[in-house]
Amino acid sequence: MKLGAFDLPNRLFVAPMAGVTDRPFRQLCRRLGAGYAVSEMVTSRRELWSSLKTSRRADHAGEPGPIAVQIAGVDPAEMADAARYNIDRGAQIVDINMGCPAKKVCNVWAGSALMSHMPLALRIIEAVVAACAPRGVPVTLKMRSGRNAAEKNAVALARMAEQAGVAMLAVHGRTREQGFKGLAEYDTVAAVKAALSIPVAANGDIDSPEKARAVLTYTQADALMIGRAAQGRPWIFREVAHFLATGDRLAPPTVVEASTWLGEHLHDHYALYGEHIGVRSARKHIGWALRELPGGEAFRAEMNRIDDGAAQLAAVTQWFAQLAAQHERLPRIGVPAANNDLIELTA
Numbered sequence: 001m002k003l004g005a006f007d008l009p010n011r012l013f014v015a016p017m018a019g020v021t022d023r024p025f026r027q028l029c030r031r032l033g034a035g036y037a038v039s040e041m042v043t044s045r046r047e048l049w050s051s052l053k054t055s056r057r058a059d060h061a062g063e064p065g066p067i068a069v070q071i072a073g074v075d076p077a078e079m080a081d082a083a084r085y086n087i088d089r090g091a092q093i094v095d096i097n098m099g100c101p102a103k104k105v106c107n108v109w110a111g112s113a114l115m116s117h118m119p120l121a122l123r124i125i126e127a128v129v130a131a132c133a134p135r136g137v138p139v140t141l142k143m144r145s146g147r148n149a150a151e152k153n154a155v156a157l158a159r160m161a162e163q164a165g166v167a168m169l170a171v172h173g174r175t176r177e178q179g180f181k182g183l184a185e186y187d188t189v190a191a192v193k194a195a196l197s198i199p200v201a202a203n204g205d206i207d208s209p210e211k212a213r214a215v216l217t218y219t220q221a222d223a224l225m226i227g228r229a230a231q232g233r234p235w236i237f238r239e240v241a242h243f244l245a246t247g248d249r250l251a252p253p254t255v256v257e258a259s260t261w262l263g264e265h266l267h268d269h270y271a272l273y274g275e276h277i278g279v280r281s282a283r284k285h286i287g288w289a290l291r292e293l294p295g296g297e298a299f300r301a302e303m304n305r306i307d308d309g310a311a312q313l314a315a316v317t318q319w320f321a322q323l324a325a326q327h328e329r330l331p332r333i334g335v336p337a338a339n340n341d342l343i344e345l346t347a
Contacts, residue, residue: 003066016041018041020040022056044081046078066093067091069091092137095139096139096140096141096142098143099144116147116151138168141161141168141169143171144176148178154171154191155195158171168200169200171201183205200222201222202221224240252332255327255330265285266285279309287300292331
């Protein structure tokens with residue numbers, strides 16, 4: 001599909017996730033089949049731009065394009081400045097966060113809380129589009145279905161965004177009130193797609209190739225955005241791509257392949273964060289990779305006591321070597337329903 005001047009290699013996107021989709025993780029997902037990835041959200045508050053956290057999130061060294069950066073905030077002028085700031089540092093696409101349900105974000109009326117303040121949301125969209133247009137940078141928008149089950153205003157906001165010049169929308173089929181609880185629904189995603197002429201990406205609970213195909217068919221969305229299902233399983237993108245192209249399930253990766261990918265990811269992770277922080281922040285990625293594997297939880301407890309990068313990497317490598325001696329391939333995850341036509345898509 002095409003986004004602005006960019007021809008994306010496929011329609012499988014990595015969802016922006018704070019504390020997860022840093023540069024090493026995005027690059028890993030891209031290598032394993034994702035056609036597009038959006039950064040962790042970057043604050044619009046100028047006084048925080050020089051912080052170490054923001055500088056890491058704005059680091060795109062060696063990252064393949066197009067480079068997409070998500071910005072979050074509540075002031076239209078600040079958001080416009082944040083767009084220009086990130087464009088100067090390599091952003092080729094700017095994404096507006098109106099989907100995050102985290103309390104610390106919503107408590108300051110940012111993220112998905114903006115869906116309850118449509119006039120302000122529109123002013124922010126218009127300000128960011130005006131800042132990006134002279135640079136030829138497309139603006140995208142990530143949103144939810146609405147505030148709660150009784151106030152689903154995604155279609156109305158989506159129409160306003162399209163008229164204001166947004167190039168693409170991603171819709172998570174949950175409300176702000178749900179957070180990540182319950183099931184995602186896709187009726188709202190389908191309604192947004194039917195109402196717009198710009199591309200729409202479906203997001204929420206896409207955790208298997210079969211579910212991916214069902215969501216595309218049900219919503220008629222142009223793309224799929226996958227988030228939590230890629231944690232510890234970044235090869236889900238190549239699995240989905242293969243299934244959509246052929247209708248056949250791709251064999252799970254070998255244990256050796258998974259070990260190699262994780263080792264390369266850890267090297268990149270340490271390089272970005274430094275050893276002291278990197279060892280600690282890598283634990284969640286290692287834990288996600290182990291959670292479905294036999295003996296993984298026991299090793300995770302042992303691994304969490306390691307504070308040295310070389311020792312952490314060696315322990316992980318050795319554990320996977322022992323697993324490879326017992327199993328050639330990883331266990332299959334995301335087993336399809338007995339009848340794929342009966343996959344439930346509405347809550």
